[in-house]
Structure formats: C-alpha cells, structure tokens
Amino acid sequence: MRLEDQKLDAELINLSGRQRMYSQKIANQLLFVALETDKNVYNTSSLKALTDEWKSEHRKLYLNNLELHQSKLLDSLFLISSNQLENMSEASLLFQQNQSDSILQFSIKTIAKLKTPFLLNMEAIVAEYQRLAEQKLLKTKNVLFWFSWFSIIVLIAEFSIIIIPFLNKLQIKNVELEKANIQLESFADITSHNLRAPVSNLNSLLHIYNSSNSTQDRETIFLKIETVIHNLTNTLGNLLEFLKIKNNNDVKIESIKLNEVLDHTKELLTDPIFKSSAVIKADFSTASVVKFNRQYLDSIFFNIIGNSIKYKANDRIPQILIKSEPMKKKTKITFKDNGLGIDLKRHGSKLFGLNKTFHRHPEANGIGLYMTKIKVESLGGTIYAESEVDKGSTFTIII
DSSP: OOHHHHHHHHHHHHHHHHHHHHHHHHHHHHHHHHHOSOGGGOOTHHHHHHHHHHHHHHHHHHHHHHHHOOOHHHHHHHHHHHHHHHHHHHHHHHHHHOOOHHHHHHHHHHHHHHHHHHHHHHHHHHHHHHHHHHHHHHHHHHHHHHHHHHHHHHHHHHHHGGGHHHHHHTTOOHHHHHHHHHHGGGOHHHHHHHHHHHHHHHHHHHHHHHHOOOHHHHHHHHHHHHHHHHHHHHHHHHHHHHHHHHHOOOOOOEEEEHHHHHHHHHHHTHHHHHHHTOEEEEEOSSOOEEEEOHHHHHHHHHHHHHHHHHTOOTTSOOEEEEEEEEETTEEEEEEEEOSSOOOHHHHGGGTTOTTOOOSOOTTOOSOHHHHHHHHHHHTTOEEEEEEETTTEEEEEEEO
C-alpha cells in the first residue's frame, strides 16, 4: 500500500468525521439564537461560513467517491447524505435570509429531524472507509507474505548450487544443471517438493563418505551417490522440459488429421501392440481435424495409448477406443481402455503429478501423464480422467 494511498484514506476518514461536527455546530448555533432575547444582534456571517465549508467538504467527498467508485455501499450512503445535507443547508440558508421566529423554528425543526440520520449515515461512511483501508492493508500484507516465500525459494535454489562442485567431480554436466536451477527459481512448489529429498540424501551420503575410512565402504557409498545424482538429474531434466513448454510462446499451431497422428503412434508402439495383441479402434467421423501443435499431439497420443497397453489387465486383451467429437470451438477426444484402472478416490488428486505412479511396473516413472497435462494446458486445453479399478480408464482431452 503506497504512502500516497494511506494519506488519501486518512484524509477521507478525517473529512467524513468532520461532517458530523459541522452538522452539530450548525444545529447548536441555531439553538443558541433561539435562546437569545434579541435576535437582531446575531451575525449570520459565521453561520454562512460554517454552512459553506460544510457543503464544500461534503462535495469534495462526494466527487472523490464518484471518481474512485470504491464500493456500492458508499455510492448509496453518499446519495442519502447528499440529500440530507442539501435539506439542512437550505434550512440554514433560509434563516440567514430571514431571522424571524417562525423561520428560526422551521430551520431548527428541519435540522433536528435530519441531524441524527445524517450523523448515523456519516458514521456508516467512516466505517466503510476504514474497512476499505484495512482491506488495502491486508492485500499489501499478502503481497509481502508471498514475496517472502519467493525469497525463501530463491535462497533454496541458490543453496542447491553448492552441490555443483561435487557434481563436476562425478562428471555431471555442470552447465545444464546450473541453467536448470536458475530456471527453477520461479517454480516454488515443484522445486521444493522434488529437490528437497534428493539433496537431503546427497548431503547424508556425503557426510557418511567423508566420515568413512574404509575404501570398500566408500566405493559402495559412491555408487549410491551416483544413483541419487542420476535421479536428481532426471528430475531436473523433466522440470527443464516443463519450463521450455511454459516459456515457449512460438509454438506452431496447424491443422492436423487425427488419423495421421494415430497411424504415427501405432508405428512407434509396434512392438508393445504386437506383444499384447492390443486392439485399437478409432472414430474420427465427426471431428477428423484439430488445430494444435503436431509434436505435442504426437506425444499426447503416444503417452495415453502407451499407458493403456503398459497397464493392461492380465486376463484380457487390451481394447482401446479413441473417439473425437466437436465441442463448441474445440474438439473433445476420448481414450477409453479396459486395463487395470486407477483408484481415483485414493489417487485422483495426484493423477497428473510429477513422479506419481499407481501400479507396480518396471517402466513406470510418473512422467508421461504429467507432461501430457502440461502440453494440453499450455495451449489452452483441458484434460481429465474417469477410471474404475479392474475395469479400465477413460482419458478425455479438450483442445
């Protein structure tokens, strides 16, 4: 919240509070005149100055609200208070022009009738200004909170650079790792979740390695360190691909025939299709062409169909049905199989997570669905799944 905004808020609250003072002073002056025996000695110039100042400051508040339009409540309150002030100021002006007893009594009654509602109305305006000021302050605190977290993430990312000298000793590509770490600074959640465990393991292994005097033990620990570094390198590679997709604003969009993409996918999966006797059927009759990136779509088909074959049920031949249909200005494509299925009640929230696997399979790495989701969403698409254990899964993409 800028200092100028704070000063403006304080000024508005102060002016709103002064409105109550003006209405009370004017009412008191008229009552004072009513108690005087010689009303001709009363000078109306002070009453006029007070009334003019009151109207001027209220108009300033009113115009400021029209310009900023901060809330519907203020709009309503100012509309009411303006009418109240107009009636009271007219009563004051009437007495300034004619100091007769009848006019004085009329002015006092008019102001007395409107003063309390006006005071309550201005109390509500002050309260609303205070609420809006507190709301701005809260937003500022939230910005500072997230900025603090970002700073912590930056420190974590910078800390990871400490391991670069050791990675160089183990013939890891230092340039690639450093570039990946710099790019990961802005991805707080992914960095924190996927780098914390391997870095912790690496530090523990390094401590054991430096503390050991046995050459055999050191060789064993060294092999474990290589495994940890290999896993860490794979994680960084996947995150780097994610960053490339997120930061690539020049992705080529073209009209693609779905049957061509499917034919290409079948060629790539020739061996697993043959070994599993998988049956793949497609219906692109109502939407045969989509506008998307060819490389991304090839990858999406490969990952989803490949998973349907990889996670097939042992007691039946894989049956895969792919269907497309128009959906407003987009295309809906479904991939339905009769495989092992996934327990979505248990794993639904993690289905498209990085390094998340749901079946024991030697080739499962938890990358395919994650990258599929990234590629679909990077071009404005959506993806979701329906599944039932031991009955199969249906993955739907809308692009």
